[in-house]
Structure formats: structure tokens, C-alpha cells
Amino acid sequence: MKSAGILFGAALMALPAFSQNTFENQFRRPLGEVLNEISERFHVRLKYDIDTTGLVLPYADSRIRPYSVEESLTNVLMPFDFKFVKQNDTTYKLKKYEYPRRTEADGRKLIAWLTSLYSDKDSWELRRDSVKRQVRELLTIDDALAQRVGAKPVFSKARKFDGYTVQNFYLETLPGLYVCGSIYAPTGKGKHPLIICPNGHFGNGRYNTAQQQRLATLARMGAICVDYDLYGWGESALQVGSEGHQTSKAQVVQALNGISILDFMIERKDVDPTRVGVNGGSGGGSQSVLLSVIDPRYTASCPVVSLSSYFDGGCPCESGMPIMRAGGNTCNAELAATFAPLPMRIVSDGKDWTNIVPENEFPYIQRIYGFYDAKDKVSNVHLPNEGHDFGPNKRQAVYDFFIETFGLDRSKLDESKVTVEPHEALFSFGPNGENLPANAIRYQKK
Numbered sequence: 001m002k003s004a005g006i007l008f009g010a011a012l013m014a015l016p017a018f019s020q021n022t023f024e025n026q027f028r029r030p031l032g033e034v035l036n037e038i039s040e041r042f043h044v045r046l047k048y049d050i051d052t053t054g055l056v057l058p059y060a061d062s063r064i065r066p067y068s069v070e071e072s073l074t075n076v077l078m079p080f081d082f083k084f085v086k087q088n089d090t091t092y093k094l095k096k097y098e099y100p101r102r103t104e105a106d107g108r109k110l111i112a113w114l115t116s117l118y119s120d121k122d123s124w125e126l127r128r129d130s131v132k133r134q135v136r137e138l139l140t141i142d143d144a145l146a147q148r149v150g151a152k153p154v155f156s157k158a159r160k161f162d163g164y165t166v167q168n169f170y171l172e173t174l175p176g177l178y179v180c181g182s183i184y185a186p187t188g189k190g191k192h193p194l195i196i197c198p199n200g201h202f203g204n205g206r207y208n209t210a211q212q213q214r215l216a217t218l219a220r221m222g223a224i225c226v227d228y229d230l231y232g233w234g235e236s237a238l239q240v241g242s243e244g245h246q247t248s249k250a251q252v253v254q255a256l257n258g259i260s261i262l263d264f265m266i267e268r269k270d271v272d273p274t275r276v277g278v279n280g281g282s283g284g285g286s287q288s289v290l291l292s293v294i295d296p297r298y299t300a301s302c303p304v305v306s307l308s309s310y311f312d313g314g315c316p317c318e319s320g321m322p323i324m325r326a327g328g329n330t331c332n333a334e335l336a337a338t339f340a341p342l343p344m345r346i347v348s349d350g351k352d353w354t355n356i357v358p359e360n361e362f363p364y365i366q367r368i369y370g371f372y373d374a375k376d377k378v379s380n381v382h383l384p385n386e387g388h389d390f391g392p393n394k395r396q397a398v399y400d401f402f403i404e405t406f407g408l409d410r411s412k413l414d415e416s417k418v419t420v421e422p423h424e425a426l427f428s429f430g431p432n433g434e435n436l437p438a439n440a441i442r443y444q445k446k
Contacts, residue, residue: 026058026059027058027059027060027061027062028056028057028058028059028060029056029057029060029061030052030055030056030057031052031055031056031057031076031080032052032053032055034057034060034063034064034076035052035076035094037064038064038069038072038073038076041064041066042069042072043090044069044090044091044092045090045091045092046084046091046092046093046094047087047091047092047093047094048093048094049093049094049095049096050080050082050094050095050096055080057076057079058079060076063075063076064076069092070084070086073092073094077094081096081097082094082095082096082097083095083096083097083098085103086103098314099319100311100312100313100314100318100319100324101310101311101312101314101353102310102311103310104310104355104356106309106310107308107309107310107311107331107356107360107361108309108356108360110309110310110329110331111309111333111360111361111364114330114331114333114334114364115364115367118368120371121371121372124368124371127327128337128338130326130327131326131327131330131334131335131338132293132294132326132338134325134326134327135290135293135294135323135326135330135335136294138321138322138323138325138326139251139252139255139290139294139321139323140252140321141252141255141256141259141294144174144252144253144255144256145256145259147174147175148173148174148256148260149172149173149174149175151171151172151173152171152264153169153170153171153264154169154170154171154428155167155168155169156168156169156428158185159421159425160187161216161418161419162220162417162418162419163186163187163219163220163412163417164184164185164186164187164216164219164220165184165185165187165219166182166183166184166185166216166421166425166426167182167183167185168180168181168182168183168426168427168428169181169182169183169428170235170428170429171257171260171261171264172437172439173253173256173257173260174253174256175439176439176440176441177239177240177253177440177441178235178236178239178429178436178437178440179228179229179236179257179260179261180228180229180234180235180236180427180428180429181206181226181227181228181229181261182206182215182226182227182228182426183224183225183226183265184215184216184218184219184224184225184226185219185224185225185270186219186220186221186222186223186224188222189270190270191269191270191271191272192222192223192224192270192271192272192275193222193223193224193271193272193275193276193277193402193406193407193408194223194224194225194226194262194265194266194268194271194272194273194275194276194277195218195223195224195225195226195276195277195278195279195402196225196226196258196261196262196265196276196277196278196279196291196298197211197214197215197225197226197227197278197279197280197284198227198228198254198258198278198280198283198284198287198288198291199211199227199228199229199230199233199280199283199284200280200281200282200283200284200285200306200390201230201282201283201315202281202282202389202390204423205229205230205233205234206227206228206229206230206233206234206426207234207423207426209420210389210390210391210395211227211390212418212420212421213395213415213418213420214390214395214398215227216418216419217395217399217412217413217414217415217417217418218398218399218402218408220412220413220414220417220418221399221402221403221408221409221410221412221413222406222407222408222409222412223277223402223406223408224265224268224270224271226261226265228257228258228261230245230250230254230283230317231244231245231249231250231253231254231257231317232244232245232246232247232250233245235427235428235429235433237443238429238432238433238436238442238443239436239440239441239442239443240441240443241443241445244443245315245316245317246316247316247320248316248320248321249320250315250316250317250320251290251316251317251318251319251320251321252320252321254287254317255287255290255291255294258287258291258295259291259294259295262276262295262297266297273297274299275299275300275405275406276297276298276299276300277298277299277300277301277302277402277405277406278291278292278298278300278301278302279301279302279303279304279398279402280303280304280306281303281304281305281306281347281389281390281394282304282305282306282388282390283306283313283315283317283318284304284306285303285304285305285306285307286303286306286312286313286318286319286332287317287318288301288302288303288306289301289303289306289307289332289335289336290323290335292335292336292338292339293335293338293339298339298342299342299343300342300343300344300401300402300405300406301336301339301342301343301344301345302344302345302346302347302398302401302402303332303336303344303346303347304347304390304394304397304398305347305348305349305352305354305388305389305390305394306332306354307332307333307336307346307348307354307357307361308331308332308333308353308354308357308361309331309332309333309360309361309364310331310353311353312324312331312332313332333360333361333364333365336365337364337365337368337369340365340368340369340371340372340374340377340378341369341372341373341374341377342377343377343378343401343405344365344377344378344379345378345379345380345381345397345398345401346361346362346365346378346379346380346381347380347381347382347383347394347397347398348362348380348381348382348383349382349383349384349386349387349388349394350382350383350384350385350386350387351386351387351388352387352388355384357380357382358380358382362378362380365378366378379401381397381400392415395415399413
């Protein structure tokens, strides 16, 4: 008679092969197959921004929760560093994990957590000073400033238009590295407010029509406005290529450029140093907030279609350095709040990451302004039916803010009086870099 152990072993060996092999293979199934099952089971549409080809999910069936499509998607996507974004009750978009982008729910939770950290002016200012100091450190801006060459800007001849002039300039900031920009100035005499206008990622950069319209109109109304190329865009691409913009150095250099341009502009005899504004849209809005954190000379700020608690910008020029680690985690809403109690207008819309500003970020910032009895100094213009651009209504919100804050002449508000110049007119070095200085870094295609 065979022993019980031998009989059990024989029985085990006689079991169907798939049972043993399935466990040893960790109950793997193709990811695409599992996602199709989730779509059918929960009657939802899954839109793909990811490639599932060849991806196999271990313990696939155990990850599905029959009572929750969202918990199922979280469990299924997690091993591949994928995530989902809910677009409506029946549609989910599957995406790669993005370190600067979270969800609206995350944004609300972060604002609630930040709100819990300070209850009055004193506790807020302790937090504010710590965050601002850490932002400088994480950005490494002081190291960059220490490497500046201290050069003087070189100007073109000013071009005269209806009520304003445009003058190009270039400035060496780091050895062999130049920033190019344009100065839009009113034709009237006297001291004028100054507005630094960092550029965003809209098509054609600082040369686009909306950019020229905005700066020229503000100039006609009495402000001196300055814009400049993004690192790796426009004439900067002659030096570092478009690839340069996709590096963390872009965020540092753009901040350095903003500080350096303000350095020489604020010394002009026709500039009123008590009225210095910063205004930009999209990535330019992110730069505007950052400049207001690291440079104390600004007295008014107007970020457009950028400010959010759940999106940090995404481009390396906005979030390439780990500045959001400051204070144990922060966001652009808290960074903007460090500007209190000075005048600020936030322009938002309903179709990008600024969509919940009126109910989330703005009340949070307004509360901090309340610590200074200055709630009237911060405002929000929300355009719920508009999307991510610097269109006429966004520009109008900017004009109104600087008219109210800097006393500009509203009677000169007329964009039809602006001459939109060809891109070449705004170049300092020529379309092919033929006028680059002898010591300039030159981009070499690989």
C-alpha cells in the first residue's frame, strides 16, 4: 500500500497544468485585454494617451474592484506608472504619470492642507519667509547670479509708431550667453510705470500678434513694457537650439534673465521704480509668479491662464527645478500668495487647469490678503467659456488692472492703433544669427 504522501504527490502531479502554471505566472494578462474588460464591465469609454502594446499585468483579476471603476483603473495602471483623468461620468483618459500635473481633487486637498498651516498674519509670514528662501535655494538662482558677467545691454535704433516706440536689445547674462528682447515705450515724457512681460508658450513666442498688441497698447496708455525670448526659443535657439528649452537650465536662465533685465530697466530715468509690474500668460504666468517670489522690486502682478493648485506648468522652464518641494510642498497658488498685500489680478478660464480658480485658489489667496486687511487688492477675472490663450478678453482684464493700479490712460486703449511688425523687425542677431557677437555660444546641430 502506497503511503498517503506518495498518493498526495501523485494527485498533485495529475492536476491540470494551467492551474500550477497560472499561479507561477502571477495570473498575468495583457494590459490591453484587462482595460477592454473594465470598459465593458463598467460601461465607460477609455481614451488612450499611452501605448499598451506588449505590456502584461500581473495578478490582473485581483486588481479589479467590481464596485468601482476608478479603484480598478488605479490598481491596473499603477504598475506601469500610468494614471487616468476623468473627463466626464462615462469617459476616462489614460495617461503617463506627469510629475507636475495632478487632479482637481488633489488641488482642493492641497489648498485645504495649506490653509491649515496658518491662521493669522504671524503664522503666515513665518511660512512665507521659509518658502521664499527655499524656492531660491531649490532654483539655484543665487549660484546663477554669482556667475553673471555684468555686461551692459546693446540697443537698436527705436522704431516710432502711433503713440509708442519699439526698441530691440540684447544682453549677455552668462559668459557667451545672450538674451534678446524688445522695449515698448510711450512717446510721452516723464516717469512711467514699468511692466516686465515674460513670454509664454503661445505660437511664435514673443513675436506673435497678441503679444505685440498687448505690449504696444500698454505702452500707448503710458507704461514701458519689456518682453524677451524664452530660453531655446526665438533668437535664443541660435545659441542653445530648441532642445535647450527642454532642460532644467531653462527655468534658471529665464529667471536670471528676468532679474537682469529689471536691473537695467529700473535704472532708466523715465521709469518710476515705485510702479513695477509683472505680467505673462501660460508659461509666462508661471514666470511672473516666480519672479514675484524671488525679486522684491515688483509692486503689481498679473498672471494669466497659469495659476493652479494642481498643475505646475509641465515644461522644464516652469517646473524643471524642484521648487515645489519648498516648505514640504507648495504650489503656484501659495507662491502667488507670497505677494500679499501688493496688488494682484489672476486671470483664469473654464477650459484649462485654471478652471477652479474662483472656488479654490482665489478664496485661498484672498484669505491671506485678509491677514493684511487687503482683500480689495487681489482680484480674479474668470472667463468660464474660454480656453487657454491670450485672447481679447484676457488682454482687456490686463489693461483694466494696470489702468486701475498704475493710473494708465484709458483713453489710449485702442488695439487698432498698434502696428504688428514682422518677426524679423524684432531680431537683434538676424534671422540666421549672422550678427551674433564674436564670443557668443553657437548652437551646433548634432
